[in-house]
Amino acid sequence: xARYILRRVAAFIPALIISSIFIFFMVRLTGADPITSLQGxxxxxxxxxxxxxxxxxxxxxxxxxxxxxIGGMLRGKFPVSFKYRQPVDxxxxxxxxxxxxxxxxxxxxAVFFAITIGLICAxxxxxxxxxxLSAVLVLFASTPSFLLAIVLMLVFSLKLGWFPSFGxxxxxxxxxxxxxxxxxxxxxAMMSLMGRVTRSRMIEELGADYVCAEIAKGTPRxxxxxxxxxxxxxxxxxxxxxxQLGGAIVGAVxxxxxxxxxxxxxxxIAGIKSADYPIVQSIVIxxxxxxxxxxxxxxxxxxxxxPRIRAERITSQ
Amino acid sequence: MKKIILSVFVVLxxxxxxxxxxxxxxxxxxxxxIGLTGDIAGLEPGLAYDPNTIPVLSQITDNLVKRTPDGGxxxxxxxxxxxxxxxxxxxxxxxxxxxxxxxxxxxDDVVWSLQRYADPNGGALQxxxxxxxxxIEKTGGLEVTVKLKQPSNTWKHVAxxxxxxxxxxxxxxxxxxxxxxxxxxxxxxxxxxxIVLKKRGDYWNGDISEAPGKLIYKIVPDSTTxxxxxKNGEIDYAPVPPADLLGELIAAPSLKVSNYPDRAIxxxxxxxxxxxxxxxxxxxxxxxAIDIDEFVVxxxxxxxxxxxxxxxxPALYGEHPDQWQKFSDSxxxxxYDIGKAKEYLAQSAYPxxxxxxVVVNQNPRYNDIGLYLQENLKPLGINIEILKVTGExxxxxxFGNILxxxxxxxxxxLVGSWWPNNDVGGILEPxxxxxxxxxxAAYGNAAADALIREEMTILDETARNAKIxxxxxxxxxxxxxxxxxxxxxxxxxNAKFTTPPIDSTPASDALRYVDVRLAK
Numbered sequence: 001x002a003r004y005i006l007r008r009v010a011a012f013i014p015a016l017i018i019s020s021i022f023i024f025f026m027v028r029l030t031g032a033d034p035i036t037s038l039q040g041x042x043x044x045x046x047x048x049x050x051x052x053x054x055x056x057x058x059x060x061x062x063x064x065x066x067x068x069x070i071g072g073m074l075r076g077k078f079p080v081s082f083k084y085r086q087p088v089d090x091x092x093x094x095x096x097x098x099x100x101x102x103x104x105x106x107x108x109x110a111v112f113f114a115i116t117i118g119l120i121c122a123x124x125x126x127x128x129x130x131x132x133l134s135a136v137l138v139l140f141a142s143t144p145s146f147l148l149a150i151v152l153m154l155v156f157s158l159k160l161g162w163f164p165s166f167g168x169x170x171x172x173x174x175x176x177x178x179x180x181x182x183x184x185x186x187x188x189a190m191m192s193l194m195g196r197v198t199r200s201r202m203i204e205e206l207g208a209d210y211v212c213a214e215i216a217k218g219t220p221r222x223x224x225x226x227x228x229x230x231x232x233x234x235x236x237x238x239x240x241x242x243x244q245l246g247g248a249i250v251g252a253v254x255x256x257x258x259x260x261x262x263x264x265x266x267x268x269i270a271g272i273k274s275a276d277y278p279i280v281q282s283i284v285i286x287x288x289x290x291x292x293x294x295x296x297x298x299x300x301x302x303x304x305x306x307p308r309i310r311a312e313r314i315t316s317q
Numbered sequence: 318m319k320k321i322i323l324s325v326f327v328v329l330x331x332x333x334x335x336x337x338x339x340x341x342x343x344x345x346x347x348x349x350x351i352g353l354t355g356d357i358a359g360l361e362p363g364l365a366y367d368p369n370t371i372p373v374l375s376q377i378t379d380n381l382v383k384r385t386p387d388g389g390x391x392x393x394x395x396x397x398x399x400x401x402x403x404x405x406x407x408x409x410x411x412x413x414x415x416x417x418x419x420x421x422x423x424x425d426d427v428v429w430s431l432q433r434y435a436d437p438n439g440g441a442l443q444x445x446x447x448x449x450x451x452x453i454e455k456t457g458g459l460e461v462t463v464k465l466k467q468p469s470n471t472w473k474h475v476a477x478x479x480x481x482x483x484x485x486x487x488x489x490x491x492x493x494x495x496x497x498x499x500x501x502x503x504x505x506x507x508x509x510x511x512i513v514l515k516k517r518g519d520y521w522n523g524d525i526s527e528a529p530g531k532l533i534y535k536i537v538p539d540s541t542t543x544x545x546x547x548k549n550g551e552i553d554y555a556p557v558p559p560a561d562l563l564g565e566l567i568a569a570p571s572l573k574v575s576n577y578p579d580r581a582i583x584x585x586x587x588x589x590x591x592x593x594x595x596x597x598x599x600x601x602x603x604x605x606a607i608d609i610d611e612f613v614v615x616x617x618x619x620x621x622x623x624x625x626x627x628x629x630x631p632a633l634y635g636e637h638p639d640q641w642q643k644f645s646d647s648x649x650x651x652x653y654d655i656g657k658a659k660e661y662l663a664q665s666a667y668p669x670x671x672x673x674x675v676v677v678n679q680n681p682r683y684n685d686i687g688l689y690l691q692e693n694l695k696p697l698g699i700n701i702e703i704l705k706v707t708g709e710x711x712x713x714x715x716f717g718n719i720l721x722x723x724x725x726x727x728x729x730x731l732v733g734s735w736w737p738n739n740d741v742g743g744i745l746e747p748x749x750x751x752x753x754x755x756x757x758a759a760y761g762n763a764a765a766d767a768l769i770r771e772e773m774t775i776l777d778e779t780a781r782n783a784k785i786x787x788x789x790x791x792x793x794x795x796x797x798x799x800x801x802x803x804x805x806x807x808x809x810x811n812a813k814f815t816t817p818p819i820d821s822t823p824a825s826d827a828l829r830y831v832d833v834r835l836a837k
């Protein structure tokens with residue numbers, strides 16, 4: 001297993017190099033001028049423009065700019081934000097906990113509700129409760145997270161006044177309260193897909209021969225579902241959940257913006273708007289690394305859950 | 318597995334519910350919460366160049382001179398200003414001013430602060446204000462002398478606004494951080510979320526015991542969220558409320574929306590550097606073909622006013638409004654007259670019409686203007702294509718950073734606004750002088766340029782007005798811009814607070830939250 005993980009981590013290196021080149025040049029393709037962005041709708045002296053261009057290395061060729069950036073990143077030195085004039089790692093470090101907590105909470109909500117709803121639907125296949133819950137899952141799957149975020153905010157913050165309309169709170173307990181609506185918004189789409197997969201897999205499992213044998217032995221239905229079928233159901237759920245978790249980090253950008261959470265997503269949007277290349281490049285490369293890492297975690301979890309895959313991987317080594 | 322998931326969920330739920338109870342139990346504190354649309358650039362005065370950073374730094378720091386709500390100037394850190402000649406300003410500092418660490422204000426602090434702005438390599442975005450400054454020197458224990466290269470009627474405004482916040486030299490050298498002499502001092506900041514300032518206990522400039530104990534700036538980029546937070550009472554004040562949701566704010570009983578005349582001008586700029594709009598008769602035809610007054614009355618309503626055909630609104634008439642009124646009455650204008658518009662077009666190189674684009678951004682007012690142009694120019698055979706871009710792209714077009722294949726500004730028409738400082742010539746030089754990046758019309762006229770350069774060095778306002786009118790008499794017949802409206806400024810405050818009149822233009826630093834009071 002250790003060799004397998006090492007091999008996978010080694011494969012990250014070329015993926016990250018290619019991603020870094022792609023990210024760097026894609027961001028520059030927009031052609032936006034960072035200095036004009038700093039200037040806003042006001043004036044800037046030519047002397048200041050020249051000084052800032054030099055300070056931000058914008059007077060160098062794109063290739064040189066790339067090597068300055070990637071060289072610094074490899075030495076652990078993040079670039080300095082054009083707008084905030086401080087190293088991007090400091091900006092990211094202050095905002096990352098909010099984003100991670102949001103994604104973590106939304107994932108927990110998604111998994112809990114997905115498995116619960118999926119199992120209820122499977123146990124009541126084709127009955128009214130199954131049809132209603134399945135329709136709810138489809139509704140969430142087709143609702144963009146930012147739209148759900150606005151609806152939840154208008155209902156639970158503006159109309160009912162139960163939750164704050166923005167912000168992430170000042171301590172862990174406040175964070176949980178403040179992040180409840182955002183995490184439900186973000187988790188809804190994840191829940192929908194996982195819930196539908198749980199339902200269909202559980203229906204398949206319940207039709208398997210070993211389940212018939214258990215029924216014949218008089219084993220109660222809930223025991224069959226939870227003790228025997230659930231593990232088999234979880235394998236595809238983990239796969240999908242892992243992939244969706246990566247997607248949730250990207251999806252968090254919009255939800256963070258609506259709820260003004262001040263996380264990585266907010267910073268990324270602000271960076272894009274102000275052509276703050278160091279921020280955009282650093283966050284996107286960080287997201288790429290996170291995505292690769294999550295894929296690895298999913299693969300390891302997959303191995304742990306399914307002995308057949310574990311055996312296959314050991315054999316292939 | 319199910320037990321683990323269930324346990325985690327239950328723990329989360331319990332924490333959440335306990336936080337709900339905890340939160341609702343928290344008592345009210347006399348704080349004033351301000352909604353900003355983006356994070357501040359930092360606490361370095363040289364970065365105070367955007368509508369989010371300025372309202373924070375202007376509470377921490379002071380200027381040598383300050384603006385009064387009626388647009389005048391009065392000494393602040395300086396007790397007296399002497400001008401022995403047209404290029405010398407001697408600031409005699411007050412001897413009772415202290416920084417928030419208790420240290421007294423010295424001439425060294427003022428010289429150091431101003432020189433940091435003036436240094437082209439210092440990174441201060443406002444450095445252009447110091448291009449005409451020859452020297453900044455300490456000429457006494459509490460005296461600073463600023464010498465200009467040539468007389469300037471704008472320097473007095475520079476000393477009163479964001480390009481001249483004074484901070485403590487000694488404190489910066491010891492800690493690397495800036496502190497000022499303002500009524501509030503920095504307490505904490507959570508990047509991307511909030512900035513908290515607390516009231517000084519030893520403020521040098523009068524009794525501030527009734528002022529808010531804390532100013533909390535919340536960063537809320539989304540318009541819908543900002544409006545919800547204002548209506549919920551989570552935010553007390555928005556200096557720049559979202560224009561597209563203003564109606565909703567006006568309708569909310571818990572909020573007071575102030576709507577007052579501003580100094581700004583909203584215009585349609587013709588790109589005089591290329592294509593059909595380089596033809597003066599085309600510009601006159603377009604100007605005459607649209608009923609701007611009808612547009613302002615029916616579409617803008619009371620959120621702006623009809624222009625008098627000149628760029629300066631009455632709020633920017635300076636010390637001699639009578640002179641401006643007289644000029645405005647006699648200035649060349651292009652009132653709505655479709656017959657005249659057709660005549661102008663017939664005299665142009667495009668008598669059968671043409672296709673042109675107009676750049677607008679997400680500001681709904683700009684889009685309305687684009688649509689109005691599109692609809693009203695059809696009878697002339699002029700087909701207008703609306704190019705709707707983001708605010709940032711709009712800035713790029715505005716300042717001439719997006720060019721066509723021939724190196725000309727990449728648009729035919731552009732809807733935009735200009736917010737001048739409180740100076741009668743604050744629109745003239747930026748919008749009309751050749752080569753200025755803010756000259757959105759790419760307009761150029763050597764005679765007008767010479768007059769503009771001259772008026773900027775005249776200190777007597779009557780003599781200066783004469784030069785400005787002379788320049789405008791050259792410019793206005795060329796119709797480089799359509800003056801659409803003088804937009805009002807708005808701010809929104811929770812009805813539980815009272816304030817004196819607040820000047821709240823986007824770049825303003827005249828917002829003194831120390832004057833806010835909790836209504837009794």
